[in-house]
Amino acid sequence: MTEKNSKSCAISADRLATLIRDEVPFVGRHGVAVLALAPGYAHLSLDYSAELLRPGGTITGPALFGLADVALYGAVMSEIGEVPLAVTVDMTISFLRKPDPGPIEAKSHLLKLGRRLAYGTVTLTSRGDPRPVAHATGHYAIPSSHGRGG
Numbered sequence: 602m603t604e605k606n607s608k609s610c611a612i613s614a615d616r617l618a619t620l621i622r623d624e625v626p627f628v629g630r631h632g633v634a635v636l637a638l639a640p641g642y643a644h645l646s647l648d649y650s651a652e653l654l655r656p657g658g659t660i661t662g663p664a665l666f667g668l669a670d671v672a673l674y675g676a677v678m679s680e681i682g683e684v685p686l687a688v689t690v691d692m693t694i695s696f697l698r699k700p701d702p703g704p705i706e707a708k709s710h711l712l713k714l715g716r717r718l719a720y721g722t723v724t725l726t727s728r729g730d731p732r733p734v735a736h737a738t739g740h741y742a743i744p745s746s747h748g749r750g751g
Contacts, residue, residue: 610680620683621671628664628671631652631664633648636706641679641711642711643672649703659701665694669709669725672708676709686744692738692739693739695737697736705728716743719743720740721741
């Protein structure tokens with residue numbers, strides 16, 4: 602899955618953005634944009650909003666976690682297409698440093714795509730600063746009715 606341009610995505614960036622906005626309102630209503638999408642890869646951003654700040658003037662952890670989750674969702678959908686019942690099985694996030702108030706970006710890469718599970722990684726950064734603010738890994742379940750086999 603490292604050759605991002607060797608095949609086309611199974612879902613368009615516009616459709617993915619619509620799904621996030623309409624089906625994942627916790628983060629979608631805060632302005633998630635799909636910056637890039639390739640097979641096994643998604644690059645998303647979350648607009649800055651004062652609603653996302655926690656005491657201490659940093660972006661709240663649930664917002665960072667939500668962005669990481671939908672970024673991994675995007676990487677999975679880029680490979681299998683729109684599958685409503687593909688859901689998060691687990692996700693682990695490490696908060697590495699305090700992000701400044703501002704837009705956050707997430708880059709997700711699938712490391713393994715099986716018949717029933719996908720596994721990937723997500724790196725979150727403050728826009729304009731390449732140093733990670735958080736790193737996440739997680740699994741998505743792929744329903745057997747999807748047609749990838751049983």
